[in-house]
Amino acid sequence: MRDILRRYGSTLTCFIVTLPAFWLLALVVLPYMILFEYSLKPMLPVDQLGGPNDVYGIGNYLTFFTSPIHIRIFFLTVFFSSVVTVICLVLSYPLAFFLAKVAKPHNVPTLFMILLIPLWVSEILRSFAWFVVLSFHGPLNALLGGIGVIADPVRWISGFNGVMIGLVYTYVLFMLFPIYNAIQALDSHQIEAAEDLGAPAWRIHWRVVIPHSKPGIASGCVMVFMLSAGSIIVPSLLASPGSRWFTEIVQQWMFEAQDWNTGSAYAFLLLVLCTVFVTLMMRLFKVRLADIAK
Amino acid sequence: MSEDVQLSNVSMDFGKFRAVDRVDITIKAGEFFSFLGPSGCGKTTILRMISGFIDPTQGDVLIGGRSMRGIRPNMRPTVLIFQNLALFPLMTVWENISFGLSVRGADKATQRAKADELLRLVDLPDAAEKAIIQLSGGQKQRVAIARALAVEPKVMLLDEPLSALDLKLRQHMRSELRAIQKRTNVTFIYITHDQGEALAMSDRVGVMSNGVLQQVGTPQEIYNHPVNAFVASFVGENNVFPGRVIAAENGFGQIETEFGKFNARLGPGVNLGTTAKLYVRPERSSLAPTPTPGGNELPVEVMELTFEGNFINVLTRDDRGFLHMVQLQNDPGEKPLALGSKLRLSFQPADGVVLGEAQARSLA
Numbered sequence: 111m112r113d114i115l116r117r118y119g120s121t122l123t124c125f126i127v128t129l130p131a132f133w134l135l136a137l138v139v140l141p142y143m144i145l146f147e148y149s150l151k152p153m154l155p156v157d158q159l160g161g162p163n164d165v166y167g168i169g170n171y172l173t174f175f176t177s178p179i180h181i182r183i184f185f186l187t188v189f190f191s192s193v194v195t196v197i198c199l200v201l202s203y204p205l206a207f208f209l210a211k212v213a214k215p216h217n218v219p220t221l222f223m224i225l226l227i228p229l230w231v232s233e234i235l236r237s238f239a240w241f242v243v244l245s246f247h248g249p250l251n252a253l254l255g256g257i258g259v260i261a262d263p264v265r266w267i268s269g270f271n272g273v274m275i276g277l278v279y280t281y282v283l284f285m286l287f288p289i290y291n292a293i294q295a296l297d298s299h300q301i302e303a304a305e306d307l308g309a310p311a312w313r314i315h316w317r318v319v320i321p322h323s324k325p326g327i328a329s330g331c332v333m334v335f336m337l338s339a340g341s342i343i344v345p346s347l348l349a350s351p352g353s354r355w356f357t358e359i360v361q362q363w364m365f366e367a368q369d370w371n372t373g374s375a376y377a378f379l380l381l382v383l384c385t386v387f388v389t390l391m392m393r394l395f396k397v398r399l400a401d402i403a404k
Numbered sequence: 405m406s407e408d409v410q411l412s413n414v415s416m417d418f419g420k421f422r423a424v425d426r427v428d429i430t431i432k433a434g435e436f437f438s439f440l441g442p443s444g445c446g447k448t449t450i451l452r453m454i455s456g457f458i459d460p461t462q463g464d465v466l467i468g469g470r471s472m473r474g475i476r477p478n479m480r481p482t483v484l485i486f487q488n489l490a491l492f493p494l495m496t497v498w499e500n501i502s503f504g505l506s507v508r509g510a511d512k513a514t515q516r517a518k519a520d521e522l523l524r525l526v527d528l529p530d531a532a533e534k535a536i537i538q539l540s541g542g543q544k545q546r547v548a549i550a551r552a553l554a555v556e557p558k559v560m561l562l563d564e565p566l567s568a569l570d571l572k573l574r575q576h577m578r579s580e581l582r583a584i585q586k587r588t589n590v591t592f593i594y595i596t597h598d599q600g601e602a603l604a605m606s607d608r609v610g611v612m613s614n615g616v617l618q619q620v621g622t623p624q625e626i627y628n629h630p631v632n633a634f635v636a637s638f639v640g641e642n643n644v645f646p647g648r649v650i651a652a653e654n655g656f657g658q659i660e661t662e663f664g665k666f667n668a669r670l671g672p673g674v675n676l677g678t679t680a681k682l683y684v685r686p687e688r689s690s691l692a693p694t695p696t697p698g699g700n701e702l703p704v705e706v707m708e709l710t711f712e713g714n715f716i717n718v719l720t721r722d723d724r725g726f727l728h729m730v731q732l733q734n735d736p737g738e739k740p741l742a743l744g745s746k747l748r749l750s751f752q753p754a755d756g757v758v759l760g761e762a763q764a765r766s767l768a
Contacts, residue, residue: 297488297490299486299490300490300492302457302477302484302486303490303492304492304503305476305477306455306456306482306483307478307503307504307507307552307555308478308479308504308507308508308555309478309503309504309507310478310507313507317492317506317507318492321494
């Protein structure tokens, strides 16, 4: 702090410190505190606000814990978000390694361009596009049927399939880029040294490349998992009757039941339980928070 | 224990650029061989061809008589010590050393025992559990050597591994490397641009320039009998006199230069009428106040004296302004030279050599 003050002077220091502080307080902490406060109060008709019934309690949270359907949906959301995360990881790691170490450096900008172009289209439009592509009489079935891969059209959007395809497509780049950055920072001589010492390709990855890129893998996994679990557009558009996402429950409480208090409690639970889950996973894979921040 | 390495007329092209041009040499089993040359001469490319990261465009690399074409580095009996060492920073010292054993399926106890044994060999017995970043430059060096020795290679390849060390440590590691090589009797192929390193450690040296192996020989042969101008000037100091050969007989001849006529040996390929350069080592030149009977001399004036202890460097200037270096043994009984004294620089015909240009790189 004193260093910053000496280097930039008081005005600039004030500015540098105030902006992030404002960001954190006004745009992150404050909304969550309001959300938290909401979640502790019962929903009351307007004329009873401030009355004897308007007291703090954990009733809204109990609603969740006494509702087996909601608990089930919560765990399905966590489970399928994890599956999405794993699929993204499996897809991204080879591609990230290819981009960072195998592709000729002068081709890499073009390849990145190709990867990034879909991001120019908004998430809603992309989800709708997948809805069209995957629909029963849609182009994917027509194509696969046309070249003879499948005899009868497949119902792609059934169970959680549609949601997972949509989520993987939407968030896979959030996995790719951190892993790419991590692998790119690895000295290629280490890969060569491992090969020179007799290691086959899988062992080079297992012992050298993956340990080195663990922070990138971890931050990619945290991002994809949190974004997936918190996603609302993709699960709404690509859902089938059997696939409810927890965010949809939150939305129902808030906008259909007009019960912002229970909705807040659910939203807060999603945040807390996902954080706990991520922390446990990080423990399990021995990743520290500082690694992810790198 | 060790195997020979044969480079059979090997060339390597990168696009239109020929990095290595028809190198043909056999490095004997158990030999300490150095490739010496400036950066860009193709020596690292040779190392990467032997280790298997690239395959030659033409010719073949044979190790122990077996062609290595198409064999990946992990299947070759070689191990490479990289210029930056490429130790694995996320593993401890002993895990680094036993990496090669673990990929060969050795159990943990064997790995650890081997690592400890090698750490004693490289004189780092207490470092097993340390992290790589806790080591000094010289210690990292030793760990890299131990890691390479752990897989019991037939051929060890070293890519200027001492270049990052300071002078004192570098000189110490030279004799250390040499000792390890003698103890293990592994074929060492060493790459360097430092002539001192190459001369001090090697059984034989190959001097490279322009992708061409210019000369192969013992350090003495390279220093005392360079075959062309590049080798003479890259290895050691010289006074150089360009001119034209006007007489030639029995390996000796006379060269006419703008400094006068001199008698000297003729290098390979230098004949009557050849335009060439005369090379004389400073320590083979002498200074005398009076004309020497055999001639072969040049009047000079003493410009600068540098006392180095065991010898004295004398910088002289001839009457046309060109500078010549003479290195004299320090003789306490002799009166020191005075600056500005007019003397005669001379040398024996056997101590001067007339050399042609280095072989040029051919096009891919």
